[in-house]
Amino acid sequence: MALVGKKFPNIAVDAMNDMGDTFKVNVLEEAVKNNKKVILFWYPKDFTFVCPTELHAFQAALPEFDKRNTVVIGASCDTAEVHFAWLNTPKDNGGIEGVTYPLLADSNRNLANMLRILDLQSEVYNEDTDSYVYEGDNVTYRATFLIDEEGTVFHESVNHMPVGRNVNEFLRLIDAYAHVQKNGEVCPANWEDGKEAMSATRTGVAEYLSAN
Helix, strand or coil: CCCCCCECCCCEEEEECCCCCEEEEEHHHHHHCCCCEEEEEECCCCCCCHHHHHHHHHHHCHHHHHHCCEEEEEEECCCHHHHHHHHCCCHHHCCCCCCCCCEEECCCCHHHHHHCCECCCCEEEECCCCEEEECCCCCECEEEEEECCCCEEEEEEEECCCCCCCHHHHHHHHHHHHHHHHHCCECCCCCCCCCCCECCCHHHHHHHHHHC
């Protein structure tokens, strides 16, 4: 069920940072109370393969997100302690040393369940309890949520485990949404900051298409 157009869940989750601090993060409050946009990206598991490339890519783009008044938060279902171990593992050894944004440690999977982003292919039926149970790690897909200053989700996407994300696309989406917020125009396909947008009218689309 898509969350786009809806408020992000109001729930606090354990988190860890590169300083070894354990604290709670409420993504909705991060947006609303601080009047910022938030990008929350989920990855399957610490100490894996595609995941560190993504975390380093988001770290490299942190100044660009800062320019856009956007908070970056990573998340997985690992514990805070495992996050800290990975944060202290050098990059040349497959680690994420140097990552400075917070990482949610949704080890009880409460938020991941609410967002419906868990890989439940390991779900099996238990005859003794007449219920479904989960075997294996129950990791999340590569899900990404963009949340505006009012706590409303304006983008969500989900990648399968083997496919890494393009961080620049999220910067483009934030630019486009900010343009809509500021100017009341809509952004056509492949729009980038500085390009022509259009009014959401028959005349607007006709003028745009005739010029492009």
